[in-house]
Amino acid sequence: MVNVDPYMDVENSQQEYIDRLYCPDPHTCLDAVRHLKNSVIGSNKQKGIVIDMGVLPRLFQLLMDKNSSPELMTEAAVTLGSLALGTDKHVEALLGAGLINVVLRGLASPHPKLMEACLRCLRTVLSRKDAPIEVLYDDPSLIPHLIRMAQNNSSSVQECVMTMLYSGCQTSEHQEILCENGALELLTPLLCCNIYRVQIPSLRCLAQMCYQNEKVSDLAVSANYLGKTIPDILVSLMSRDRNPEMQLISAKCMTYMFRAGALSSEDSRIVYKALPTLVRMCQKDIPPADRVEAAETLAYLAEVDTELQRIASISDHLIPTLSELLKYRATNETGEDISYGEVSKRDTILRVINDTSVCVRKDVFDMVVEEVKMAQEMKQAAFKAFSSLAANDEDIRRKIIDTDALMDSIVGAFTDPNPKVRLSAVRCLHSLSRSVQQLRTTFQDHAVWRPLMKLIQNANDDILTVASSTLCNLLLEFSPSKEWFSTQPILECGAVDLLCQLTHREDPSLRLNGVWALMNMAFQADHKIKAQILTTLGSDHLFSLLSDPDVDVLMKTLGLLRNLLSTKPHIDHIMGLHGKQVMQSIVLILEGDHCIEVKEQALCILANIADGDFAKNFIMSNEDVLKKLTIYMLHSNVKLQIAATFCVSNLLWKEEDGSMERQLKLKELGVQQILQQLLNTTDTTLFDRVKTALHQFPSAPGT
Numbered sequence: 015m016v017n018v019d020p021y022m023d024v025e026n027s028q029q030e031y032i033d034r035l036y037c038p039d040p041h042t043c044l045d046a047v048r049h050l051k052n053s054v055i056g057s058n059k060q061k062g063i064v065i066d067m068g069v070l071p072r073l074f075q076l077l078m079d080k081n082s083s084p085e086l087m088t089e090a091a092v093t094l095g096s097l098a099l100g101t102d103k104h105v106e107a108l109l110g111a112g113l114i115n116v117v118l119r120g121l122a123s124p125h126p127k128l129m130e131a132c133l134r135c136l137r138t139v140l141s142r143k144d145a146p147i148e149v150l151y152d153d154p155s156l157i158p159h160l161i162r163m164a165q166n167n168s169s170s171v172q173e174c175v176m177t178m179l180y181s182g183c184q185t186s187e188h189q190e191i192l193c194e195n196g197a198l199e200l201l202t203p204l205l206c207c208n209i210y211r212v213q214i215p216s217l218r219c220l221a222q223m224c225y226q227n228e229k230v231s232d233l234a235v236s237a238n239y240l241g242k243t244i245p246d247i248l249v250s251l252m253s254r255d256r257n258p259e260m261q262l263i264s265a266k267c268m269t270y271m272f273r274a275g276a277l278s279s280e281d282s283r284i285v286y287k288a289l290p291t292l293v294r295m296c297q298k299d300i301p302p303a304d305r306v307e308a309a310e311t312l313a314y315l316a317e318v319d320t321e322l323q324r325i326a327s328i329s330d331h332l333i334p335t336l337s338e339l340l341k342y343r344a345t346n347e348t349g350e351d352i353s354y355g356e357v358s359k360r361d362t363i364l365r366v367i368n369d370t371s372v373c374v375r376k377d378v379f380d381m382v383v384e385e386v387k388m389a390q391e392m393k394q395a396a397f398k399a400f401s402s403l404a405a406n407d408e409d410i411r412r413k414i415i416d417t418d419a420l421m422d423s424i425v426g427a428f429t430d431p432n433p434k435v436r437l438s439a440v441r442c443l444h445s446l447s448r449s450v451q452q453l454r455t456t457f458q459d460h461a462v463w464r465p466l467m468k469l470i471q472n473a474n475d476d477i478l479t480v481a482s483s484t485l486c487n488l489l490l491e492f493s494p495s496k497e498w499f500s501t502q503p504i505l506e507c508g509a510v511d512l513l514c515q516l517t518h519r520e521d522p523s524l525r526l527n528g529v530w531a532l533m534n535m536a537f538q539a540d541h542k543i544k545a546q547i548l549t550t551l552g553s554d555h556l557f558s559l560l561s562d563p564d565v566d567v568l569m570k571t572l573g574l575l576r577n578l579l580s581t582k583p584h585i586d587h588i589m590g591l592h593g594k595q596v597m598q599s600i601v602l603i604l605e606g607d608h609c610i611e612v613k614e615q616a617l618c619i620l621a622n623i624a625d626g627d628f629a630k631n632f633i634m635s636n637e638d639v640l641k642k643l644t645i646y647m648l649h650s651n652v653k654l655q656i657a658a659t660f661c662v663s664n665l666l667w668k669e670e671d672g673s674m675e676r677q678l679k680l681k682e683l684g685v686q687q688i689l690q691q692l693l694n695t696t697d698t699t700l701f702d703r704v705k706t707a708l709h710q711f712p713s714a715p716g717t
Contacts, residue, residue, distance in 0.1 A: 076090040077091055161175070176218075302388050404445035404448075447487035453488070
């Protein structure tokens with residue numbers, strides 16, 4: 015008996031038909047291409063073998079050779095299309111060999127089957143993640159050509175074209191190009207064609223074109239087909255008898271039109287159709303991927319409108335439904351939980367990644383990876399939706415926080431390996447931290463500042479921005495969290511160091527959050543904390559922030575300085591160390607081209623300085639500052655009048671040492687006369703400030 019190696023037979027067979035690819039006889043070559051096509055269908059292993067054997071140049075040659083028969087060229091294109099369905103490595107090899115240029119030439123073929131085979135191949139490549147979509151725009155004639163093809167061809171061609179246009183619409187420039195070349199006019203009738211595989215990519219293309227684009231959204235709202243506008247067509251596609259995916263994407267299109275300003279939040283199609291559809295698509299009977307997309311779209315819809323947030327929160331048990339996304343468990347085809355525990359799944363993945371000697375069945379590994387990925391996407395979507403719903407309304411925040419184990423889920427997500435999950439979790443916490451009541455209760459019970467501080471230590475800029483905003487809320491004067499920061503050693507918890515580092519960042523939002531949190535921390539703080547802030551921040555950097563180009567950073571820096579300069583001992587101590595710099599900075603702001611709010615803060619800081627026992631001498635010895643106070647007392651803006659008058663009142667206070675000398679000097683500057691003029695004011699707050707100041711003068715008229 016002779017033993018024959020089966021693998022040797024397979025290899026010899028492959029080599030035989032590959033050799034036949036180069037045969038000059040067209041019938042032999044066609045038979046070889048068909049054999050090759052059949053061998054790679056459904057087998058990534060075979061695709062890899064064929065590519066490694068170097069057949070791509072021959073397939074390209076057959077496809078471009080004018081002497082090749084249309085049938086042979088079509089079979090070559092179909093084979094390339096099958097290879098493009100392989101792995102990322104396979105597609106990379108195809109692109110490197112020049113696949114795009116070859117199939118683009120085939121789009122101009124007069125032979126329908128060849129043209130469609132090339133189109134399908136191109137669609138396969140461009141609909142993948144990280145596809146080279148720029149090829150759609152390199153040649154200005156390609157987009158118009160694709161649109162003409164979809165207008166005059168079969169539904170399969172329309173499906174391919176709309177899929178490519180959807181995949182290739184990723185920037186505002188792409189949106190404009192598609193719109194200018196008639197994409198809206200193309201897809202409007204396609205939405206009504208009742209061919210599901212054409213409608214879905216057409217809907218997705220419409221959504222991509224309208225996303226954050228006011229011009230395209232306005233055009234889409236006004237476009238119509240057979241007397242029906244696109245929004246009205248979308249309403250019909252959201253009917254309950256439609257496929258869930260179709261309902262979902264139609265609602266997504268409406269959402270993007272609304273957020274772009276083309277539809278009103280009061281539009282009945284938004285309130286009574288799009289919003290309820292998105293809520294319904296979050297239900298348990300909807301496929302997991304669609305539930306994720308629905309929750310994220312709902313979050314985007316309600317993000318900026320308080321009334322939509324309120325309506326959504328009371329619609330169809332939405333909050334409990336979203337909480338179920340945080341407890342996602344994958345099920346098999348019979349609806350039973352897959353038998354792998356979450357811990358064992360993660361352990362399996364980590365062992366496979368870290369130990370190449372561990373053998374795990376590929377199908378088991380893939381299932382584990384997909385399940386963990388889906389669980390992460392579910393969490394991310396739920397946190398996004400909760401964040402939007404809780405943005406403005408206290409009652410909604412309470413309902414969300416009362417959801418079973420929500421805070422545990424948020425805190426647990428801070429250590430999730432997926433940064434998108436961590437970001438969505440901290441955004442949710444940020445929305446909830448706007449609640450005074452919850453800061454005093456739930457946040458205190460769960461001590462959320464501890465894991466938040468750990469998260470901030472190694473966070474990327476996106477997470478750091480939101481986390482530091484949350485920290486600002488935790489440091490508000492009424493928050494028990496601030497007491498924790500006040501009682502723990504500051505250096506030990508690292509809060510001051512972290513916040514001071516943020517004030518050095520180039521990103522204005524990070525600088526703002528750093529200064530803002532320090533301002534909240536300094537409010538009514540003891541001397542130890544104020545000294546720590548000043549030492550860590552550095553006086554030079556503090557005063558450089560007073561010339562920050564971002565007005566919000568400037569405002570919060572003034573607020574920080576104002577909070578540092580509070581209570582007499584602190585005022586006198588800080589002014590004793592940095593009085594000259596403080597006064598120079600305040601004068602520059604009062605003389606500069608700043609808004610009313612900035613100058614008001616500067617005057618309030620002067621009022622605090624005037625409350626010090628010794629610090630007030632910095633004002634009294636500065637003739638320029640005193641003249642500025644009199645000018646601002648007569649300013650056209652009442653806020654500046656009030657702040658300036660308050661400062662003067664503190665300088666005049668008769669119960670303090672040296673008051674007689676200060677009263678005399680201010681009287682010589684005409685302050686008393688100005689105060690008497692201000693008694694005619696109609697503003698009650700200013701009137702009270704004026705009366706208080708006049709009372710400080712001996713036997714002052716009007717007292």
